[in-house]
């Protein structure tokens with residue numbers, strides 16, 4: 093007896109949506125009772141269908157376990173091979189797209205902007221990146237005079253003086269002697285305030301960690317490895333290794349597309365609204381020189397050289413995306 097196939101006739105929506113959907117015949121149960129099961133070939137060559145869960149073991153005994161395992165191993169290997177073949181087939185064009193992107197002007201412009209900001213205002217750059225990563229609101233905490241509280245104190249003092257004046261002279265004298273007459277306090281009152289400047293938008297391209305260049309290089313490496321393994325012949329590769337190659341590709345292409353998406357938001361960073369927000373935040377910090385122009389920002393910290401960062405051309409990743417999607421199409425299910 094050999095397991096030669098697997099079937100899954102589960103209708104979309106499952107049992108809930110399809111209470112009357114017909115089941116598949118099971119040679120153990122002797123009735124139509126499952127949607128999932130195995131195709132069995134007996135020693136005489138006859139083909140049977142048997143339910144997935146316990147029917148095989150109940151019907152064929154211990155032999156079934158081994159047959160099921162062998163079938164699953166073969167199936168997993170076949171799927172891994174097909175998947176790797178799909179990746180390898182599309183790898184040439186995908187690698188070309190990745191390489192082209194690595195040489196684009198927008199990527200080198202982004203590198204330049206990042207380097208300029210880092211060298212002109214390192215502390216500001218590092219705080220800015222923290223806000224970009226966290227998506228948090230730019231804030232400045234400040235200690236300022238609380239004039240309102242000081243006025244209120246003055247009012248209370250005047251009231252106390254007026255009340256004191258209304259007291260009989262003898263009592264006033266007594267109080268004065270005891271040091272209980274109203275005394276004016278003119279020390280300044282301070283309060284802590286937090287100024288908020290909103291969130292940074294489109295700034296992901298500034299962050300070193302998980303940058304697009306790194307993501308592209310990782311994707312190119314995964315594509316090359318899949319391609320090389322396929323070219324060298326897969327007979328000596330374990331199924332695990334084949335699966336690991338495909339998983340590395342999946343991971344790196346997902347990260348690459350996500351990173352590229354965030355990178356693509358760079359024009360929003362250079363919108364005047366965002367630059368003005370950044371400049372207001374920067375000016376409220378000590379020792380920063382900031383000047384906002386149209387789609388650009390000049391900045392320096394302390395006595396560092398003033399650098400101007402400017403908007404750059406958007407990266408077009410549509411070619412890479414369609415290259416990768418063609419690989420996705422070859423992906424088989426995980427069952």
Ligand SMILES: [Zn+2]
Nearest residue numbers: 118121143147
């Ligand atoms: Zn059954």
